[in-house]
Amino acid sequence: MTETDHTTPIVVSDPDGSRDNEVRPFQIEGMNVRGRAIRLGTVVDQILRAHDYPDPVARILGELLTLTGMLGSIMKFNGIVTVQTKSSGAVPMMVADYERRDDGVGRLRGYADIDAAKLSTYGKNPSFKGLIGSKSGYLALTIDQGSDMERYQGIVDLTGDSVADVARNYFMNSEQTPTELRLTCAKNEVTGHWRAGGIMVQHLARGEEGQERLLDAQTQEHWDRASVLMHSVKIDELLDPQLDLDSLLYRLYNEDGVRVFDPARLVHACRCSRERLQNVLGQFEKAELEDMVKDGIIDVNCQFCNQTYEFVLADVAENPS
Ligand SMILES: [Zn+2]
Structure with missing residues (x-):
């Protein structure tokens, strides 16, 4: 199937000057620590409100979208990053994907499958384990650069108490990169609109590529400091529409110095x-279509x-069988 531009972008109407819907990469001066901060307003609201999800489900899907936005923005080439969970919980499947094209803009989308009967047994505030049922579940990250290129896939168990916990394990196990992150998604009870935000820091190896990671006392101290400061961020700060990401990063890291790089826009x-759907239907037998x-x-x-x-x-x- 040839890949042509069939996307129907949904108009994003943000207030003038809004700094929502972007990922801001950053680096802390004098440390081998890099990071990314993300803020989602209308983008996450539109994705979540296209369905009538119960709030706890919308919240974890929002966190998965936030994670996917950060991971997708790392991609320096055109392609698609997909993050999917499969589990035996009340949310058997969740998926979010990020597509990058020539304009560098990240196109986000996602949805969750719900086992309503199971969900009803968990009460009003189901735990992460209840929703995602960690026993045999996994999270898969796939990077697809198009037909000729190799697909990359990494997988991690759904152990932990949040999407952020699972992501932390993923980075440690699959990429051997110490990573700390926070993800949050919440609904404004007055307006009913969803917002999401997140931040991650990663400890880079200082050794040559392919060599042992150098974790001497000083770099360990830097990493501890960078992660403690990152964890000091408040949920309100991650979501606050009045606090842009640059100001948030300055607030966290101004004593050390923080350098920010061009943001990736998200839609x-x-x-x-x-x-596309016509092609899918065309693969069914006539009797099945009937x-x-x-x-x-x-x-x-x-x-x-x-x-x-x-x-x-x-x-x-068109072809009667
Ligand atoms: Zn669609």
Whole structure:
């Protein structure tokens, strides 16, 4: 299938001067510590509100989207980063993906599957383990650079008490990079709008590539300091629309000096299209398609953005079997 531009971006209407929906890379002066901070406003709100998720589910999906935004923005080439969880919990599957194209903008989308019967057994405030059921669950990170390039996939168990815990384990196990991060997603109870934010710091190896990591006393002290300061951030600070990411980073690291790099802009955009779904339907047998027809119409719903496309049998069953 040829890859053409079928994306229907959803218009983001942020207030003038808004610094939401961006990832800010940074580096702490004199330390081998780099990081990223992210703030999501309308982007996460649109993705979560396209579905009628119970709040606890929306919250962890929002955290997964926040993680995906940070990880996707590390990509220096065009491609797609997908972060997916599979588990035996009340949320059997969650997925978020980030697509980067020539304009460098990150296109985010995501959705969660819910086992409603299971979810109802966990009460109003289900735990992370209840939602994601860590026993046999895993999180998979896939980086796909397009048809000719190799796909990379890393996998980690869903152990821990939050999406951030799982991500920390991922970086330690798959990339041997000490990483500390915070992710948060919350709903404004007055407006009903969702916001999300996050920050991560990573301890870089000082040795030559392929050599042993040098963790002498001084670099260990730096790393401890950088992570303690990162963890001192308050949830309100991660979400505050009045506090831009530069000011937040300055607040945390001004004593050491923090250098920020160009931000990556984020938008909510789904890659579904009528043509794409028509191709999918075209792979079914005519009898199967006939079973899907209701009142003369086949309704196909995009799981990501919840848009419904309508087809008639003649659109998709050109070759009678
Ligand atoms: Zn869609």
